[in-house]
Amino acid sequence: MAVLHEDLLAPDVVEDPYTYFGRLREGDPVHWNDLYQTWVITRYEDVVWSLRHPEFFSSEIFIKDPKPPYPPILEEDQGLYQFNKTYLSHWLVRRDPPDHTRMRKVPHLQFSPKHIEQRFRSTVHDIIKYLIQQVEDKGRMDVVNDFAAPLPILVIAEWLGFPKNDREFLRRTSRSVLAIEEAAADRNEKTTKALLIFKEYINQFVEERLAHPGEDLLSLMAEGEKQGVLSRDEVVGNTLFLLIAGHQTTINLIANGTLALTRHPEQWELLKSNPSLMVTATEELLRYDSPVKRAPRIMAEDIEMRRKTLRKSERVLMILSSANRDPRQFSEPDRAIITRYPNHHVSFGGGVHHCLGANLARLEGQEAIKAITQTFPPFSLEAEKLEYEPHLGLRILKALRVSWNYEGVHGERDPGMGRP
Numbered sequence: 001m002a003v004l005h006e007d008l009l010a011p012d013v014v015e016d017p018y019t020y021f022g023r024l025r026e027g028d029p030v031h032w033n034d035l036y037q038t039w040v041i042t043r044y045e046d047v048v049w050s051l052r053h054p055e056f057f058s059s060e061i062f063i064k065d066p067k068p069p070y071p072p073i074l075e076e077d078q079g080l081y082q083f084n085k086t087y088l089s090h091w092l093v094r095r096d097p098p099d100h101t102r103m104r105k106v107p108h109l110q111f112s113p114k115h116i117e118q119r120f121r122s123t124v125h126d127i128i129k130y131l132i133q134q135v136e137d138k139g140r141m142d143v144v145n146d147f148a149a150p151l152p153i154l155v156i157a158e159w160l161g162f163p164k165n166d167r168e169f170l171r172r173t174s175r176s177v178l179a180i181e182e183a184a185a186d187r188n189e190k191t192t193k194a195l196l197i198f199k200e201y202i203n204q205f206v207e208e209r210l211a212h213p214g215e216d217l218l219s220l221m222a223e224g225e226k227q228g229v230l231s232r233d234e235v236v237g238n239t240l241f242l243l244i245a246g247h248q249t250t251i252n253l254i255a256n257g258t259l260a261l262t263r264h265p266e267q268w269e270l271l272k273s274n275p276s277l278m279v280t281a282t283e284e285l286l287r288y289d290s291p292v293k294r295a296p297r298i299m300a301e302d303i304e305m306r307r308k309t310l311r312k313s314e315r316v317l318m319i320l321s322s323a324n325r326d327p328r329q330f331s332e333p334d335r336a337i338i339t340r341y342p343n344h345h346v347s348f349g350g351g352v353h354h355c356l357g358a359n360l361a362r363l364e365g366q367e368a369i370k371a372i373t374q375t376f377p378p379f380s381l382e383a384e385k386l387e388y389e390p391h392l393g394l395r396i397l398k399a400l401r402v403s404w405n406y407e408g409v410h411g412e413r414d415p416g417m418g419r420p
Contacts, residue, residue: 090237161216
């Protein structure tokens with residue numbers, strides 16, 4: 001294998017992680033990255049096995065990791081970094097059983113497929129209908145900011161019980177929390193400021209729900225505190241986690257999925273003529289360009305994997321997006337094929353940490369992709385070279401500007417979604 005550079009936030013890796021990690025997958029599937037001081041696991045079989053064995057691959061990175069971060073931070077920012085680590089360690093996704101199990105069981109039933117379907121399908125449909133109406137006569141839009149971003153933040157903010165007028169504040173401040181995995185020098189300062197703002201903001205609503213509970217998700221979290229299941233820091237931290245996980249990954253799913261169909265117009269047309277394929281299409285779009293690129297872990301014990309010794313306290317990155325393109329698991333992995341079945345992708349992780357919000361993300365993705373493909377002809381990209389946020393964990397398009405032309409388009413449109 002040709003020697004690859006080790007910078008996982010280099011422009012070529014951010015723009016095209018599939019080529020970079022694909023080379024690792026074929027040449028060095030359990031690779032020690034000396035720059036980031038982490039193991040990088042890229043094959044499907046290894047990623048799935050690792051996800052299913054939390055006794056070896058611990059999620060408690062912010063508690064157990066003794067090493068300094070990469071990219072490095074200034075000495076004067078060490079206090080900010082330690083604060084961020086402590087606060088983010090309250091997230092259930094960053095805890096192992098039994099703490100993970102205890103935290104997860106509070107909101108768990110609210111995320112069941114039946115509950116999600118009954119509560120959100122019509123709401124999501126109505127929001128999408130409104131968003132489509134705002135752009136369909138213009139002939140162009142930015143899929144990220146005009147369509148993908150407004151939908152999930154409206155849904156999750158309403159579910160948590162936050163005011164609708166706060167949605168832009170919630171989205172903007174959430175992005176600052178995620179800055180901790182960016183390349184920017186001020187990432188820890190941005191994250192700390194956002195965490196402090198959210199702590200004050202969420203606390204006031206927790207106090208209200210303790211006194212006057214409602215039917216929203218935050219009332220359920222507050223009840224967890226009242227029953228002694230959760231601490232206040234865990235209530236606030238996991239409310240923030242649900243807010244961020246409940247919208248940023250869905251933005252990525254809709255934007256990345258739309259881009260994939262734009263670059264595979266024959267699949268767009270197939271889906272347009274066969275909307276019954278929406279479920280398999282959404283799963284394939286999740287596989288093809290996953291909203292989440294990696295699952296971070298820290299070794300809890302020494303183990304051997306592909307003749308390498310992974311030692312206790314060493315970092316690990318399981319590259320989900322690489323596993324999803326492994327030709328040992330998926331035929332023609334670099335093509336989006338909406339009829340692919342079965343499709344055992346790992347975009348929602350696996351094991352005890354399988355994504356809590358997977359059912360909601362799927363529903364929103366299905367309805368969004370349905371609306372786009374049933375309303376519009378295949379899009380044209382206004383710029384072939386696209387920009388992605390330099391983020392270690394998430395696949396975030398900065399913008400997706402497209403245009404379309406109805407002339408010569410045939411077929412029925414969903415009258416609830418598109419033009420009559």
